[in-house]
Amino acid sequence: MPTPLDSLPDYRKLAREVKARFERIRQRPVILSVRNLEKSFGAEMHTALDHVSLEIHRREFICVIGPSGCGKSTLIRIIAGLDQATSGEVLLDGKAVTGPGPDRGMVFQGYTLFPWRTVKANVMFGLEMRGKDKSTAEIEARQWLDMVGLGKFENSYPHELSGGMKQRVAIARALANEPRILIMDEPFAALDAQTRCQMQNYLLQIWRKVDVTILFITHDLEEAAYLSDRILVMGANPGRVVEFIDNPVPRPRNVAQFVSPEFLALKLRLEELIHPPMEIEEERLPMVKLTNAGDDVE
């Protein structure tokens, strides 16, 4: 059955300028490469990741999407060094990752600011851990806070901030270490729609200003389409890479693009990949008719 969506352009037939953009991106040095990553859990060796390989170039913005249980969280936890892979390796700038470290900043979904530290002291944490002296750390922390627009709140405690502000501090805290890659695990999922939209724009602005590669997990397809250069679509049982999509929506991005043909075509494709048509068909509920539905109920 043809739908209006079928008249959308095929996102895979990229326009010439889009193709040129991705050729430029692929010429950049590879910053992170994941090779044949495997991860199994428990006694039955449930496979969370099955031979996952990918390469990410410098200053790329990568979004990872997939149904629950596809191992996207496991993947980034291994990249961050918080979990060990069963086999395979993660290379950052050609060097194997063995544990967590400041070269891979991380922003979590839950607010992980240190409640006993002020906003400024939170941002200073990583700098102190790297042995910077206090006054240098303070100056740098202020710069990062100004960049996320929270300079005025440097002496507040996290519990005095809103959710969106906390995540901005968390981003500043991770970026203060000048990581090679910023890993974000559904960072805006807990925020309300309006704040989330705001945060997406903040993040794009920050990303343009800072030399950082971003690996961003989300379950929001629009968020993925809006933010990313490329989208890694993962599938479940076992967790694997289904497709690595070049995002054809031109940059710089703005909210008006949410209804552009490229955007809608991409979103449609993502939906197909994440929810195969079979699963989406609703099960008919075995309802007994309890009332005579008249004209008021369709």
Place this chain on the structure above:
Amino acid sequence: MAHRDWLGLKMELPRARRLQLTLLSFLLPLLIWSAISYIPWLWHPSIRVTATGDVDYFTEEMELPRADFESEAAKMRAQGLAVPEGYRVNPLYLPAPHQVARAFYTGFTTEPRLPGEPWLHESLGHSIRTIFWGFFISSIFGLPLGILCGTYRFFSRLQEPFIEFFRYLPAPAFGALAVAVLGIDDGPKIAIIFIGTFFQQVLVISNTVRKVDPALIEASQTLGAKGWNLVRRVIIPASITDVYNDMRILLGWAWTYLIVAEVVGTMSGITYSINQQARYRNFDNVYAEIMMIGIIGFSSDLFLAWIGRLIFPWKRTARTASPSGASKPTLAAAAVRA
């Protein structure tokens, strides 16, 4: 609507009402006590004799059960002799509130009966010193060990099973042993308080430290924290407010060990004082001194809660630790956290 305001399920009451209820929680027991003391027909099971009449064994001011008095009076009436007179009183061991209130003052101004016996303030000071040293020495070892056990599984497995077992050995059982080792003065008393506190302390604190949000630890690891820095800059500050509250509860437990500790060896401190007053049958003083223990314990806890709010500015929500008796530490800890 009115009853809803007072009895809303799980609804926080306005501040004024909370204060009223707090006041009432103290006033209600006092009211019951006053009623029993001052309403002559409520209880008052004894008679104090004011005129002996012709009963040969009665003396003035003597107290005896009402039934005995009535039967004697009936006997006298039947024989046509002088009938004894008296009024209803409560037994000696239940003084009226005003008597106890007066004892709060006179307790401090009355000279000790025996030469060399301590004044009340000296007895109280002695008890507070005993508690302080017992708790202090326990904390010197218990606090670091608890943090270590809460942080590293290695120490937890190495220490906690034994401590868990030792916790069930009642501290007073070590009294005789403590006297044999440490003499009869303050040593064994401090040791009893130490034994009563230390093992609970290690378990409670390690449990609290273990509850530090793992996400905070992971976040700090991705920021470059590791090893000792991770413990000092993340795990300790992340658990310090809860550990502080644990310490308040543990101090309350230490107080409950005071009396058993002070009867070990030569009786000392407030226990000695209470014992002497009971022997002189000054029950108003006995009540006053028991209440003083409660007041000192409770007010020091309130004081520590206030200090806690000052030194932990990021946690403005205060939780009042209950100075209740010892139960399983995990239960008590859970109750405080609830």
